Amino acid sequence: MQLYKPEVEAQRFWNPYTQTMPRAELDPLHLRKLQTVIAYAYARSPMYRKLLDRHKVRPEQIRTLDDFVKRLPFIDKKEILDAQAVNPPFGDALAISEDFFHQRFATSGSTGTPLHIPLTYHSAELWGESWVYGFWAAGLRARHSFYFAFNWGIFAAFWSAYMGVRRLGATVISGGGLDSKARLRQIEQYRPDVILATPTYALYLGETARELGMDLAKTSISHVFVAGEPGASIPATRRAIEELWGAKCYELYGIAELGPTNPGCPLQGGVHLCEEWYHALVVDESGHPVPYGEVGEHIVTSYIQDGQPLIKYRTHDLVRWTDVPCGCGTTWLYYPGGVLGRTDQMIIVKGVNVYPSALEALLHRVAGLSEHYELHVGRDALNDFVTVKVEARGEIDENRYASVGREAEAVFKSAIGVSIGVEVQKPGSLPRYELKAKRFFDHRPAAHRWQLSGGPGA
Ligand SMILES: [Zn+2]
Incomplete structure (x- = not known):
């Protein structure tokens, strides 16, 4: 396979073509993709047809990115939940027959009814590939092995990372269904290179290791990949994880409904938008995009959810976006500091x-x-x-x-x-x-x- 040629292994980017594409080319590409998903959703999802009709906008009226920003409505979790309630579990939010589903996820519903998330095989594979951009930039290749300190439940969480490890061609080791002590013993036994966990759990394992008299810095782990809550882009938290594990710590910022939208920058100061699969805006309280350098709510469109499309979806996450290059060489949007909080934490x-x-x-x-x-x-x-x-x-x-x-x-x-x-x-x-x-x-x-x-x- 081409992937294993030494010159390919040495390459800095997983996909140099799009990761270094100038903004003047990226934006027209975004427009074409946006037009395609808007037309698809309007034609196939009753929820989107009603939403656009209510706002008196038709897909063919989105001729420029400015039209997309100014004319197309946002959509929030509540509208998807309402559409799913019409005919549970998926109802009017669906754009494709359930026959094509490959995997189903749900949100925890800790703040109300769970949101159902259906993925086709195509979506599931591409969710995984979004992680690969981060893995690859952190120097991870097919020869590495990944330990999942994760319970393989109905929540999307690290499932997409699992798909990513498969896409990378690397080895998966499952820590599902085990307590923390058993997981640490597995790490000693199997000697994985990478552990995937939430930042809180990566630190919590330090307390378990102390009880076992085990030094995590002396294990085989060279990379800690965290997701699920802010962590690796906060310098002190990253340092605490790196010192504990004697490893480099990288993050990925994802959203349950949308997947792994933002692989971490290899320079560790923030995250990039995976512009291959996603479009994003950062808006103020009046719904207008904030200038680069400022903070607002992250609004995301997915190009890869053919089962349940999400267009201008409100994430309720606060990010700062910038057009200043971060130094790693990609042209993809950069959010220094990663996720800064939730909008209700402003x-x-x-x-x-x-x-x-x-x-x-x-x-x-x-x-x-x-x-x-x-x-x-x-x-x-x-x-x-x-x-x-x-x-x-x-x-x-x-x-x-x-x-x-x-x-x-x-x-x-x-x-x-x-x-x-x-x-x-x-x-x-x-x-x-x-x-x-x-x-x-x-x-x-x-x-x-x-x-x-x-x-x-x-
Ligand atoms: Zn970067």
Whole structure:
């Protein structure tokens, strides 16, 4: 196979043709793909036909990217759920017969009804390939082996990574159905090169390893690939994972309904949009795209979901997009810092936007504080205010907590320009999480949270 030629193995990109395509060529390619998926969805999905009819727009009226931005409505999870409720489980959201389904996923439904996600064989394979862009850029090849610290449930999670490892031609080792100790023993036995896990679990395994008297830095793992929550693009969190495992840590940002949209940059400072399979906008609360360099809600269109198309789908994730090259050589859109938070986690203190991921990064600059913290956001008459509860490290004496807290407050004040309260607590006082950490506690009235209220979807 061509893949195994040494000159191909040495190549920096999985697909140099599209990964280095100039923007002047990428954008017309996007327009053609967008026109194709819009016409497909309109012709085949009752949900999209109703949505576009309601907004009085027909597919042939999308002649430019500007038309796409200004005329085509956004779609949100709620509309898909409503369409699925018409004839469960998939209902009016479907664009293809269930006979073509290859795999079904669902969201956890932790905030309501689960959203059903059908994939055709074509979609499943291409979800996998999106991971390969990240694997390849991180230097991983067919000769490597990948350990899945993952339970193979109905949630998409690392299933797409599994498809990616197969596409790469590498080896899969399953840690499904095992507890953490058994997984660590498997890692000792099989000697995989890569572990895939959430950032919280990658760190949690460190506590399990300590109980076993095992040093993770001495295992065969050379790469930790994290997904499922922000992590590897936050320098301090990445450093903690890298020190624990003695390995390089990379991330992929994906969205359950859309798949692995954003493989991490090999320079580790953020993620790229996989422009082969996805189009994205970053918009403000009025629904208008924000200028490059600014933060807004990530709005994504998939080119690869023929079962249940998603066009201008609201992710509720906050990202900063930029046209400044990141240095790795790709022309694909770059989001420094990865996902900065959820739209409902947007905090504005005295006119200054404060992002949870920025607070996490700053917290780690203060010696004596651990990675266990919570953000509590409230609101007084005029402003949001934030209190950070954070555990001290074990070696810090309790009578120093107040001064360490003041030091953290000074770091926040100088970096962000506003006051953030810090309460330092004893080690072990905050809850522990195995898969994803709950760190954001919102005590504000709903009216003071971020709302996408304008734009063509309004
Ligand atoms: Zn890059």
